[in-house]
Amino acid sequence: MRKGKRYVEISALVDRSSTYEPQEAIDLVLKTAKAKFDETIELHVKLGVDGRNADQQVRGTVVLPAGTGKTKKVLVIAKGDKADEATKYGADIVGAEEIITKIQGGWLDFDVCITTPDMMGFVGRVAKILGPKGLMPNPKSGTVTTDIKKAINDIKAGKVEYRLDKNNIIHCPIGKASFGAEKLFQNFDALMSALVKAKPATSKGTYLKSVTLSSTMGPGVKTSYKM
Numbered sequence: 001m002r003k004g005k006r007y008v009e010i011s012a013l014v015d016r017s018s019t020y021e022p023q024e025a026i027d028l029v030l031k032t033a034k035a036k037f038d039e040t041i042e043l044h045v046k047l048g049v050d051g052r053n054a055d056q057q058v059r060g061t062v063v064l065p066a067g068t069g070k071t072k073k074v075l076v077i078a079k080g081d082k083a084d085e086a087t088k089y090g091a092d093i094v095g096a097e098e099i100i101t102k103i104q105g106g107w108l109d110f111d112v113c114i115t116t117p118d119m120m121g122f123v124g125r126v127a128k129i130l131g132p133k134g135l136m137p138n139p140k141s142g143t144v145t146t147d148i149k150k151a152i153n154d155i156k157a158g159k160v161e162y163r164l165d166k167n168n169i170i171h172c173p174i175g176k177a178s179f180g181a182e183k184l185f186q187n188f189d190a191l192m193s194a195l196v197k198a199k200p201a202t203s204k205g206t207y208l209k210s211v212t213l214s215s216t217m218g219p220g221v222k223t224s225y226k227m
């Protein structure tokens with residue numbers, strides 16, 4: 001596949017045979033983020049686990065201290081006091097069975113769905129719609145909960161979910177190029193610390209196989225991280 005002139009030019013800034021210290025890598029990624037829009041800075045971590053084994057799954061959430069740079073539209077499916085609580089603490093959309101009907105009709109105008117355990121029977125009706133879109137509430141991601149206030153606050157503050165793909169790689173945004181190096185490093189360190197803490201007890205050998213940073217349109221920059 002032929003690369004564009006711009007990509008070739010910015011790729012020349014990166015020594016593919018080198019592994020850079022995190023702060024140096026972030027500076028380098030920012031130099032390659034020269035698109036006409038505010039590029040997302042992404043972290044890609046290859047782990048020494050086998051995600052086909054249930055006891056080696058790596059999945060969780062972390063609140064990035066500098067946020068994500070994106071305002072997420074939060075849907076809360078709840079009734080009674082929990083619905084009132086959702087409205088009070090900043091949910092963008094609050095509803096119950098009528099929301100399930102809207103989703104069944106193709107409506108998906110939200111970024112995150114939170115629900116209470118008692119509503120999971122209703123939410124389960126649209127699992128096949130929400131699941132493939134990454135919108136299905138899950139206790140592991142903190143989106144099936146009775147603590148509606150905390151769930152909303154965490155998401156609005158910059159909570160992101162990380163999980164293995166089929167190649168045992170974690171892909172996760174750590175902010176926007178406009179954040180600058182200091183804030184991006186804070187988010188990088190928070191996410192990497194969470195991944196290290198999430199290491200399965202059954203994982204043997206090298207856990208962090210590779211750590212790479214990149215911007216939306218830029219080349220990957222190999223990065224070191226000490227556990």
